[in-house]
Amino acid sequence: MSKSWKILAFGILACVLVIALTPYVWILLTSFKGRLDILSPQPTWFFTPTFANYPAVFIDKEYLPLVFNSLIIACGSTALSIMIGAPAAYVFARTDFAGKEDLFFFFLTTRMAPPISIAVPLFLFFTTLGLTDTIYAVVIAHTTFNLSLVVWMMRGFFAEIPKEIDEAAMMDGRSKLGAFVRVIVPLAAPGLAATAVLCFIMSWNEFLYAFILVAFEGRPLTVGIPGLITPHGTLWGQVAAVAVVATLPIIVFTFLVQKHLVRGLTFGAVKG
Amino acid sequence: MTTTAQPSRGQILLDRGASLPLILPATLLVLVFLVGPFYYMAYTAMTDLSFANPDQNGAFIGFDNFRKLVREDTIFWGSFWRTIRFVAIAVSIEFVIGFALAWLIWRYVERQRLLTTLLLVPMMLAPVAVGLIWRLLLQGDFGMATHYLRAVGLLSQSSAVFSTPSLVMPTIIAIDVWQWTPFVTLIILAGLMSMPRSPFEAATMDGAGPWRQFFDIMLPLLRPIIALVLLLRGIDAFKEFDKVFIMTGGGPGTVSELLSIYAYRVNFKTWNLGYGAAVSFMVYLVVLILCSVFYKAVYWKSADQRAQA
Numbered sequence: 185m186s187k188s189w190k191i192l193a194f195g196i197l198a199c200v201l202v203i204a205l206t207p208y209v210w211i212l213l214t215s216f217k218g219r220l221d222i223l224s225p226q227p228t229w230f231f232t233p234t235f236a237n238y239p240a241v242f243i244d245k246e247y248l249p250l251v252f253n254s255l256i257i258a259c260g261s262t263a264l265s266i267m268i269g270a271p272a273a274y275v276f277a278r279t280d281f282a283g284k285e286d287l288f289f290f291f292l293t294t295r296m297a298p299p300i301s302i303a304v305p306l307f308l309f310f311t312t313l314g315l316t317d318t319i320y321a322v323v324i325a326h327t328t329f330n331l332s333l334v335v336w337m338m339r340g341f342f343a344e345i346p347k348e349i350d351e352a353a354m355m356d357g358r359s360k361l362g363a364f365v366r367v368i369v370p371l372a373a374p375g376l377a378a379t380a381v382l383c384f385i386m387s388w389n390e391f392l393y394a395f396i397l398v399a400f401e402g403r404p405l406t407v408g409i410p411g412l413i414t415p416h417g418t419l420w421g422q423v424a425a426v427a428v429v430a431t432l433p434i435i436v437f438t439f440l441v442q443k444h445l446v447r448g449l450t451f452g453a454v455k456g
Numbered sequence: 457m458t459t460t461a462q463p464s465r466g467q468i469l470l471d472r473g474a475s476l477p478l479i480l481p482a483t484l485l486v487l488v489f490l491v492g493p494f495y496y497m498a499y500t501a502m503t504d505l506s507f508a509n510p511d512q513n514g515a516f517i518g519f520d521n522f523r524k525l526v527r528e529d530t531i532f533w534g535s536f537w538r539t540i541r542f543v544a545i546a547v548s549i550e551f552v553i554g555f556a557l558a559w560l561i562w563r564y565v566e567r568q569r570l571l572t573t574l575l576l577v578p579m580m581l582a583p584v585a586v587g588l589i590w591r592l593l594l595q596g597d598f599g600m601a602t603h604y605l606r607a608v609g610l611l612s613q614s615s616a617v618f619s620t621p622s623l624v625m626p627t628i629i630a631i632d633v634w635q636w637t638p639f640v641t642l643i644i645l646a647g648l649m650s651m652p653r654s655p656f657e658a659a660t661m662d663g664a665g666p667w668r669q670f671f672d673i674m675l676p677l678l679r680p681i682i683a684l685v686l687l688l689r690g691i692d693a694f695k696e697f698d699k700v701f702i703m704t705g706g707g708p709g710t711v712s713e714l715l716s717i718y719a720y721r722v723n724f725k726t727w728n729l730g731y732g733a734a735v736s737f738m739v740y741l742v743v744l745i746l747c748s749v750f751y752k753a754v755y756w757k758s759a760d761q762r763a764q765a
Contacts, residue, residue: 193564197571200557204578204638210600211589227600268485271478279475287483289751294490296747298695300716301736304723305493305500328490331482360474389582391698396724406584410702413591420592427585438580442573446646449639453684454646 208431215424222420234421241422242429247408251429254404257319257394258387261326265383268327269334270376274364276335277342278350288335292451295332299392302328307396319402325393330383333448337382340452341375342368378444381437388434405430494740500733507727514730521734531710532735535718542625542714543693546632550689551682553633554640561641562648572642578635587702590631594618594703618704621711628700628712632693640685647681648674680753687750691743715739 214222216233242248276288306325307316315321345368353363369376391406398407405426412423438445446454501521505514525532557575561568578586593601596616605611617623655673664672675682697716700706706713706721713721719739723732 190564193560197557197560197565201571201574203634204575207589207593207601207634208577208581210593211585214592223598225598225603227603268481272482275475275479281475291482291486292751293744293747294486296691296743296750297490297494298716298736298739298743300695300697300719300723301497301740301743302490302493304729304732304736305496306489308500308729309493309496324489328486331485335482361478364478385580389580389584391582391584406582409584409588413588413702420595423588424592427588431581431585434580434582435577438576439573442569442576445576446643450643450684450688454643454650454681 211424211427214420215428217421217424219419219421237421237425238429240419241412241425245422247405247426250403250405250408253319253402254388254406254430257322257326257402257404258384260319260323261330261387262380262383264323264327265330265334266376266380269331270338270369271364273335273338274342274368276339278347288339291332291335295329295336295451297329299390303393303396306393310397317398317401319398321397322394322402322404325397326387326390329390330386333383333386333451334379336451337379337444337448338372338375340447341372341379345371375444378441379448381441382444382448385434385437388430497733497736497740500730501737503730505730505733507729512730517730521731522737525731525734525738531713532718532738534710535713535715536738538625538713539694539696539715542629542632542696543690546629546636546693547686547689549629549633550637550640551686554637554685555644557637557641558644558648561645568645572645575638575641577638579638581635583635583698584702586631586635587699590699591618591703594627619708621708624704624708624712628703631699631703632696635699636689636693639689643681643685644678647678651677683753684750687746687753691746691750694743694746695739 213229213231215237216235217228217231218234218236221228221231242251272291276284303325306321310316310321349371350360350363350368353367354360358366388404389406394404394407395410398404409423409426409430412418412426441448500514502516502518503514504512504517504520506512561571565571581589590601593599594617596602596619599616602611602616605617606613611617611623617627651674655677656669659669659673695716696714697720700712700714700717701720704712706717710718715735716739719732719735722728722735726732
């Protein structure tokens, strides 16, 4: 009896897995299809693959710089968030002060802020500064939400390091900052790495801030995608190629940080 | 060194002095680039600023925009209730399916790592890419999903999903479910894995059946995590923009115009920035309310339980 339940459970899970993955497999296949295979009304699962779509969009349509823009924006906002956020998280983990939990909650609201509400004033603000249409504008915008992710996640990681370790380091004559940089950060390195990867993913996948803040120069891959869709005659092979390049690195990263994903997605509320 | 392990009052002050430079940059960044824009938005909402009309150069008009929004703007209320319905239906379905899947994995699968990682693929894709994938799949003439939907008779031969108004919102909900159910599964599964074994063993000993165990032990134990999942998903779904923007752009007509799409249209299509700020402010307000519920329900309660333990 229990065995047949188990088979049923595996059957259900297998179906779910097929539903979850088929759309992505389809876009992967489409990126290697020629025009006729894509436009065939009968779905074609087997076909002679072509590699023409990738150079056509990344070289001829000059989408390659967008990949670099995405990389620079994601790396830049990750570095900035970690550099500013990790010390703050350390203070939250170690020091008690009046209004600490309120300030901590305040960081959470920044994460939850709807981009559409913040993007407009930010757009006007960056216009005044002459920063619209530059990578810096997007890096800063992405840092506003990644910063709270760092503060929330790293507070938990720092709290797991016994207090005695910083006390010992300070006893050895290190300042608080010295103890943090030389002793605590190396100990928290795995957590820091996982947080960094999550920040990278969030920034890489983000669309709305980037879409509003940069139109041409410095636009990342996600912003380049809608431009490829036209009411008639969309070149779906090329669109699919861009979609694959925009998503495959993230899937690889997901495998890397899977252990810490739960903590990252719940702002440290669930350890996972 | 003659310091003792017991810190004196002076040392605590010194310690706070050392903490300030560590926490200040983060606080400043948020103040300048988030709180600043927030207040600027609130101010803009009380002006008639518009880039489309040179006469409206940002004169202060008090609460006129809000009055117009709440009393007269039927499109706003349409998109507001559409968004509420979207959030309620999508998150409920995601929760039920996600919970069931988590339970199945927890109960029957020993080596979960690969399975859960593969399940996560839909939610890790950039939302823009998700919109793109489904736009291709549901394309009228050669979409793969369209073909199979027609083959099993769920869709008539000549129609396409995104040009049939009555099908658009249900489809968007289904796609949201496809994308975000794994999120629920992942977090509920983490909750299930961290449950203590002993109450279940005791209950089995006392002869309590699986249903009793589920309702009397498992659900109460998981309550904080369930609240967390529902609120996080609720907040995110309320802000939904990317997928819908790529797939339908809010259309046909305003059939799939969610609140954030409406806010986008007012701001960046009609360039009516004063009125747009009022719309944005309402979106922010709802998210802020959900957010404080989240904080009270999840963090407060879990700290409470930690204190009791």
